[in-house]
Amino acid sequence: MAEVKIHPIVSPWGRFGLYTFFIDAEQPAIVDTGITSSPAEGMAPALAALGRRIEDVRWILLTHGHIDHIGGAHALWEATGRRAQVVIHEADAHLLRSRQAHVDEYLGARGRYLKDPDGGAKVTAAAQAVISGEMEPTMLVRGGETLSLGGDITVSVHSIPGHTAGSVAYVVDGQNDVFVGDAVQVHGAANGFPGYEDPEAYRVSLQYLRDEIDPQHLYLGHPYRRADGVAYGVELDRTQAAEALRESLEIEGGVRGAAYRCLCGGLLETESAYSPFAPVADELGYRGDPTLEPSPFFTTLHGYRTQYIQKS
Template sequence: MTEPVAVHPLVSPWGRFGLYSFFIDAPEPAIVDTGIASSPAEGMVPALEAIGRRIEDVRWILLTHGHIDHLGGARALWELTERRARVVIHEADAPLLRSRRAHVDQYVAVRQQYIDNPHAVEEQTQAANHVISGEMEPTMLVRGGETLSLGGDVTVSVHHIPGHTAGSVAYVIDGQQSVFVGDAVQIHGAANGFPGYEDPAAYRSSLRYLRDEVRPQHLYLGHPYRGADGVPYGVELDREAARNALQGSMDLEARIDAAVRRYFHAGLRESDSVYSPFAPVAEELGYTGDPTLEPSPFFTTMHGHLTQFNQTS
């Protein structure tokens, strides 16, 4: 590859979060992640027109993982490409593309245990129906290790980086180490102020792999995640900022792991706290955010640590 491939961020506002997709301006253009149902028509079409590109020409839809704000617009985007784009997702997260109900089931399996909201399932169902543009079968399932040709001499390698979800992947533009990770590098979290991941051990391993093996020259994040001071990093990180973000994510995960192990050994205790049964962990870490706000990363992460603790103790 002689000239660097241009990458353009595509932003879609949604609630408290800024949703970011990225346009890879290759001979066979790609969009990484799709926002929600309204994102392709309302955000991507005008953004691409502004740089002289057309959404109809997109040939790859690369999904970093299966969460609602990253694949919600996939069906709508695919339709705007006249169904010519290939839709790529890791096999572990593919059920979330195939079924809206899978998102509700995921809520019931984890967060419903800790959040007292009798209307939660109904609300989750309504959100899935509204935010996900349509259920669909992916064109290509990946496991990590694949190389995708985006035309000419542009290739993208697929790296499995589980932790945030079981099927999280990084897409790397080969030769320039532009790395798209979705939500796999959480730092100190986004608007909720706490990092969210399902599997602590996998998250830790994936961060180390990205830092030591992939070594991004440019790191692209799905949201403007924040540092310890609460200041957003932005979503386009250079080499130094990328390394700081990866190390900061690892450092905070280590602090969380140490705290939960101490309190889990003592036994969980229910209380009136909104953080129950993990209130001592929130107190030690200085977390004062509202843990019930979706996507409620506090409880997702605590549940992951509890599962890991029960499996290893």
């Protein structure tokens, strides 16, 4: 089987840019879609440079439902003449169907701690601005499916919840190229803190990626950072992938210990920007801005708090 070529594509967005990936198969695929502007401003010119056309994309593979990954899905689907299959895990499909779902997610978790009276309105405005359209996915997955990209090229779908309930890995069979979106956080991205909604599921998914899949190449949704603050690229070789998975597990263990010590001591509301989880920030030496969206500090600590309550 000939090797399938993978091309990272960066689309303009603020200071950082957003990453998607082009799988150059007989039925071409795009993994993740950035935001509303990404298909026109990032994907179309990048594909043209490769001698390909955005109209020819036949698979839109979404790793999870966050706005910077599904925001461009409707626009990309329209650009293909609505011929592409739009694939997402059933647990995150509501985030593709509804902008309001993103607002509800904010209000139900991190928004509880940010104490911003305009927070809901800001998320509403962001969802309107960067999600190109609400839509029904054309294919729902649970994990375990195999997608044919034409010829003998197949992609297997693996459920890896944690970052979100519907996070998935797409694996190009035969060469073990693995796309994980934001499911491998290391030390996080710009905020310097790993973000995941379900800590136990996140840990199990990291172990599954390490022990069962063992990626030859690992494609990340953002340039996540090592302990020294240096960012990985978004395309990791096997050695780097193993390092990122090992470090992600070590970091989760450290956050878990600090979170449960804080929870066992009882939460205390203070004037700290990290309240009521200030002891966690102190123990870990975290000095990032916890209000900077998507506020992974509060998303993650809320996950530990929820699980602690369930076990109590």
